[in-house]
Amino acid sequence: MSKKNRIGLDTNKTKELAEKLNILLANYSVFYQNTRGYHWNIKGDTFFELHVKFEELYNDLVLKIDEVAERILTLGYTPEHQYSEYVKVSEISESAKESDGKKAVNHILDSFKVTLKLQREILELSDEADDEGTNALMSDYISEQEKLVWMYSSYAGE
Template identity: 80%
Template sequence: MDNLNDIGLDKAKSKELEEKLSELLANYSVFYQNTRGYHWNIKGDDFFELHVKFEELYNDLQVKIDEVAERILTLGYTPSHRYSNYIEKSEIAESKQISDGKAAVREILEAFKTTLRLQREILELSDEAGDEGTNALMSDYIREQEKDVWMYSSYVDTK
């Protein structure tokens, strides 16, 4: 029983999950701040539509950031709260100031590619570890974000 954490999961597998969740947390945090920038700086004919969509997205990312950090805590670890750590770990780069809607949506789609890939890796690890809590979280995120990709892609493809 010494190899199990407080919620009954293998400690070594939980550590692997924590590392991947920390990577996801970093990517989500940079994605969030980028999306805030798109929201603040968007200009043009689609301002009203995109301003609202970007706010919806960053609010959703804020919830996910909190849920991922809480999952790290549930596994018995401490999530980082430092942007310097996030920048170091994140595959999603800080965005330059973007006011063009199509450019912002393209960056959002690239960010979704990164988060979806990471979430699928975490889903596989959580399945192997028997970690239903993390598994359910990742399944929900993947389902939601695949739909978001379809919707944002539809915007870019028609404009």
């Protein structure tokens, strides 16, 4: 017999889901800090354009970080908060100082590839757990990020 948490979901299924959400949280946190660095360090003829775009992106990422952490709490688990732990589990690596806009955009596109993959895995797990809250969150993130991938790819000339 399965045990249910306070929102009526199977605790065995939500445990795996919370673990995967913590990995997403780690990736988002590294992605966020990298994007702050791109924002701070961008130089050249695309400065005004990319400086604003990077700020929009890191502001969106910080909201997602909070939403993912709160979702982990809603499921009855604890979100990781130590950056040292984030670096250990994140597929997105900390970037070096980057002032070249094209390289920064390519790093951002690589980061989106990682988050989209993770979010699709979480979407599958949340579907199996009948977790509509996580499911809706991941669906929204995927739609938003697929559009951003198209836009950043267009900027990069792809």
